[in-house]
Amino acid sequence: MDIEVRPLEAAEVDAADAVFRDAFSTVLGPGAHRDTELVRTRFRATHTAALGAFVEGEVAGSTLVTRWGSVAYFGPLSVAPKLWGQGIGTRLVAAAVDVLDGWGAGHQGLFTFAQSQQHHGFYQRFGFWPRFLTAIMSRPLTGAEPQLGWRMSVVPPAERAALVDACADVTDAIHPGLDVRGEIASVLDQNLGDVVLIGEPDAPRGFAVCHAGPGTEAGSGVAYVKFAAVRPGPGVAQAFDSLVAACQGFAADAGAARLTLGVNTARHEAYRQLLAAGFRTDSPGVTMHRPNEPGYDREDVRLLDDWR
Ligand SMILES: CC(C)(COP(=O)(O)OP(=O)(O)OC[C@H]1O[C@@H](n2cnc3c(N)ncnc32)[C@H](O)[C@@H]1OP(=O)(O)O)[C@@H](O)C(=O)NCCC(=O)NCCS
Known part of the structure; x- marks a missing residue:
């Protein structure tokens, strides 16, 4: 069979989504x-590459490759x-690995069925x-969760760039070169949700990139923490609790009935704090890593993501 693999074009995204x-x-x-x-939201983002496989000119499959600075994954x-x-x-x-290597991503991965x-x-x-399981967890919301922290969308555009850079400082302190500025831009540019922040306005202690509702990675009735991180150091446990509570407030305000997020269970303290905050695992997946190194999956790291 003659298989062609190449970057997906805009006119092919609907077919790729249907196959997905x-x-x-x-x-x-x-x-x-x-x-x-x-598929559509990642295709539009600027920190991703979309690859399509074609048989007799028709879309036969696809994958999306996502770049988070020194870390990158596909799926x-x-x-x-x-x-x-x-x-x-x-x-x-094979094509996705070429993209990951081409980006020079020192830590590469994917999420799959455990x-x-x-x-x-x-x-x-x-x-x-x-390596360790990644738990996709969620908890119900009452709708009365308090609004905590603040939101990137209300920050004047002129001040946003500095704040986005401050978020990159938070992730860099956890894993050198880890950088999710692309996720922040994707959420704000495509109006998928918001970025919830805690801490000082010029030096946030933590942030969460959240999707909410249909047409996003969350879906109807759901808010989803695509990525969240808290700067390490004294008080990190309390700061993480605050950020998770702020995400619940965001979710309730967005009209969601559930808040979903993912955590690698190697981030043991974060996982235990989520359990204590009422989150339960809906489905355990596993992350696979290239090379076979922990990356930022360490016991004390307060970071949420799932690489789905
Ligand atoms: C997994 C998937 C992408 C594989 O695509 P494919 O074109 O069938 O893959 P290949 O023909 O190149 O097969 C490669 C390997 O995939 C595995 N594989 C094949 N069919 C599979 C299936 N239905 N489920 C799981 N793994 C499968 C086999 O280990 C195969 O190895 P082999 O060459 O020794 O048989 C495809 O089955 C699929 O879309 N599955 C549903 C979605 C999914 O599971 N995506 C991956 C989630 S991480």
């Missing part, structure tokens, strides 16, 4: 991604179910190794 929904619904059940938007990866087992997924992963030895074996061939 079909592939994941086949393994997870009908409508697995509800009214969330992963979701999907292939049209009728074409599984014919090497298309392999070609997409229970699927087939998936683990597949990615191991490319040098990705399973």
Whole structure:
């Protein structure tokens, strides 16, 4: 079979999205991604690369590669179910690895099914190794959660750049070069949610990039913490609790009934604080890492993400 892999073009995104929904619904059940938007929102973002696989000119699969400075990951990866087992997924992963290497990302990864030895074996061939579980957790909201911290969207545009840079200082203090300014821009530019901040206005202690509602990575009735981090140092536990509480306030204000987030369980203290705050695991996945190093998955790191 003749397979072409190349960057996805705008006119091909609808077809890639349809394949993505079909592939994941086949393994997870009908409508697995509800009214969330992963493929279109990541395609539009400037810190991502979208790769398509084509058979006879038709979209047969895709993957999105995301750059967070010195860290980068790929996913979701999907292939049209009728074409599984014919090497298309392999070609997409090889192309994704080329992008990750081309970016010079020192720590690379992906999120996959914790229970699927087939998936683990597949990615191991490319040098990705399973480490700790990443728990996708959520908790219900009453709607009365207090509004805490402040929001990036209300900061005057002239002051925003400095604040975004201050967020990069927070992540750099956790893992050198970790930089999610692309996620912040994506949320603000596409109106997907907001960035919730705590601490001093000119030196935030922590921030959370949140999506809310349909057409985002959250979906109807849900708010989702795509990424959050607290600067290490004295008082980090209390600051993390404050940031999580501020995310709940944001979610309630956005009309969400649940707040969803992801945490790698190697960030043991963060995981335990989330349990104590009433979060429960909806689905455990596993992150696979290239090289097989902890990166920022350390016991004391207060950081939320899931690489889905
Ligand atoms: C996983 C997936 C992308 C693989 O694509 P593919 O084109 O079938 O992959 P390939 O033909 O290149 O096969 C590569 C390996 O994938 C694995 N694989 C194949 N079909 C698979 C399936 N249905 N489920 C899981 N793994 C599968 C096998 O280990 C295979 O190895 P082999 O060459 O020894 O048989 C595709 O099955 C898919 O879209 N699945 C649903 C969505 C999904 O699971 N995405 C990945 C989440 S991390």
